[in-house]
Amino acid sequence: MRLTKPAKAGTYESNDIYIMIYPTEEDTFIEIESIVSELYGKHIRQVIEAVLKEHNLTNVYVKAIDKGALDYAIRSRMLTAIKRGLEHE
């Protein structure tokens, strides 16, 4: 599946993550900025990848700015962004 439009979800508040997703012609690419990248960087990437896989989403550029969100919050922001990005105008 492919996104129909760019979308975003989340906030820059502590404990949250700001997710931006864009449809692209290139392969899927995930970019993460996190206040806990040294402790949980790899883990956050896995959570994001898992959500993309569940939706069979390809050709998406994900930019995530993380303020210490837990897995459930990362998942929910990803799900919201994807839902928004699949909507038709």
Added chain:
Amino acid sequence: MKINGYKENFELFTSVDLHKTSKLIYPNKNNLSKDKYRDSLDKLLDELPLKDGMTISFHHHLRNGDYVLNMVMEKIAQRNIHDITIFASSLFPCHKPIVDLIEKGIVTRIYAAYISGPVAEAISFGKLEKVCVMHTHGGRVRLVESGDVKIDLAFIASPTCDKLGNISGKHGKSACGSLGYAVTDAQYAEIAVAITDNYVDHIDEYEIEGRYIDYIVSVPSIGDPKGIVSGTTQITRNPIGLKIARLAADVIRYSGYFRNGFSFQTGAGGASLAVSYYLKQIMREHQIKGSFASGGITGYIVEMLEAGLFDKLYDVQCFDLEAVRSIRENKNHIAISASKYANINDDAIVNDLDFVILGATEIDLDFNVNVTTSSTGIIMGGSGGHADTASGSKVTIIVSPLFNARIPLIKERVLCRTTPGESVDVLVTERGIAVNPKRTDLLENFKRTNLPIVSIEELKEITDKYLGVPEEIALGDKVVAVIEYRDGTVIDMLRQKLNR
């Protein structure tokens, strides 16, 4: 093991039973000169025997508003002196200019009980040529009187100084109250210089005696009052901090040591201060009166003194203007030296403490506490009096959220051991209270209460469930800091933070 700039025959920490130094040096200075005053710092420095490799000391009572350390070091750097050891009781973000001196090899070694800001980062990333020694407030006195450190030159920021060199922190536009950490420097330095912005004819009450002081220099300002002390210290409004504080106050109440004449110490930060808010209510409700509160003093503790809840305050450092006012006006608010506060060779106040409330950035399953580095291994603090009070007090209570955003408190092993778990008794978090299993007396007393007692392993499980297990932080080989326990044994060695 050889560490650049550290003694070779050091002993490793084995237990909290203190290794006392047998031979101590005693201060024997008696400079009664009436000709101590110099017009300017430059003139004085022209006179002084400055040389490469010397050790220069400073105190941190002006905290993040201090001008003296930067002012002196800038002038010494101009005189082309190298390989200097800074022996400062603490360093703050305002001491950023020192980073440049570290990079130029002018400053090559640092001793401090607490370091935050750019200097701390530079040390963590291995920029200091020799090692950084991080001691405790009490351990700093021991370092000097055991002869481990010889202070060549002490520069003492002095809010008020008279012609004989008597120094008071209680008066003047830069008043900071107690001068507890500076006393050792004055007593033991080869040459002690008072730097003041309030030079007066004569004072009757002082914290540092003039006979220890060799020179006096007057400068326009020794510090920025805004950085020295905050106007008022407020208790946290964060509901999680308040919950932790309330539980900690209940821990005190049900510990078995809460009785008339008990003694208490707490820090100025976050949840620590809020503990006194709840403790005050409990003391009133049960009509319990304490003997003393000690340590760094805030307006909140002053209020408790004035309300008659404590008989005395023993103050090694004032944290806010209320504390400065009180120490000036109230004879039961007593300034003490770092030695009287926490030195293992002295009859120290910390040994008479019933309760101390302390923070932590990390704690492990053996209750070892890290307050020296962040959870990624960058220096952002240090013991201060943490290890001293934990060792001295009957009940040591650590207060901290179990996690903050996604940063966990409890680790399998702390990145840096500041305070040994043997001296830590209770951990209070918002999701439960863990008691060190060796404190069977406390565990027994808490059984009869509603306190949410769990094991520290259970708290770690909760953390892992919410956060997941964090990745290991990879540090380099170079030892950037030696962590000394209060008796001078080496409790940990911090390795270099690798570039991100």
Added chain:
Amino acid sequence: MNRIRRSMLFIPGNNPGMVQNGDVFDSDALIFDLEDSVALEEKDAARELVKQALETFEFNAELIVRLSPLDSPFFEADIEALKKLPINMILLPKASVEGVKVLEKQLRGTNINIMVLIESALGVEKVFDILSTSERCLGLMLGGEDLCVDLNCKRTKSGQELLYARMRVVNAAKALNKFCIDTPFTDVNDEEGLQKDAEFAKALGFDGKAAINPRQIITINKVFSPSEHDIKHSLRILEARDIATKEGKGVFAIDGKMVDLPIIKRAEYIIEVAKKLKLVSDNDED
């Protein structure tokens, strides 16, 4: 016995920091809010966040979600998402008989119950009917802020403008054996004011009070818990009753006052609550 509902803490549904820590403040119930505290363009995000949180964490408190009102464009989507979640109740804002009927229909086949928010003049007048509409409807909360807008009066600290509504909703709830929760006290920095307001609500018969800040929970819980004095007195009554029963006496007196059945029942209730709150151990009664 029914659940203890001294305190119910509102948690903004789109705030992860508050959602994941909701359970640490000892509130008897948590109300995850999808309505007023969530911006219109973030309703979908809040719904997803609350869903993920409830599926991930085990909360100890009673779990309630306040959804968007019946006449809003979000009601359908909210109810679809909530139906499948492990929650105890749905809080229906701007409750009406019609609203409860619609919700009741949607919840068939689930274990989720309904709590109604009475926050209009009409709602107050119809409160008995609203509560009686469904077996699923277990109780109510009074919403003072919206009600005052409807009444066109100023919301004050003394709350005199709410006196009629408070008494009316308590009476209706108690007549139907349902619970009733008082409106939140909105000045979160006025601890003394909160205490007075909660004590007044308790005196009128409310079972508990809503909280809009975690700092309010301690005070609310304390007010709505049996006091030490009440517990001691109740234990004495029950002890005297046991002796009287043994001796075959029908009536007995304590401190010269006759103790009759309603007093015994109230004492039994207080001890039951106290036991549940661990304010008294099981053996204290013997």
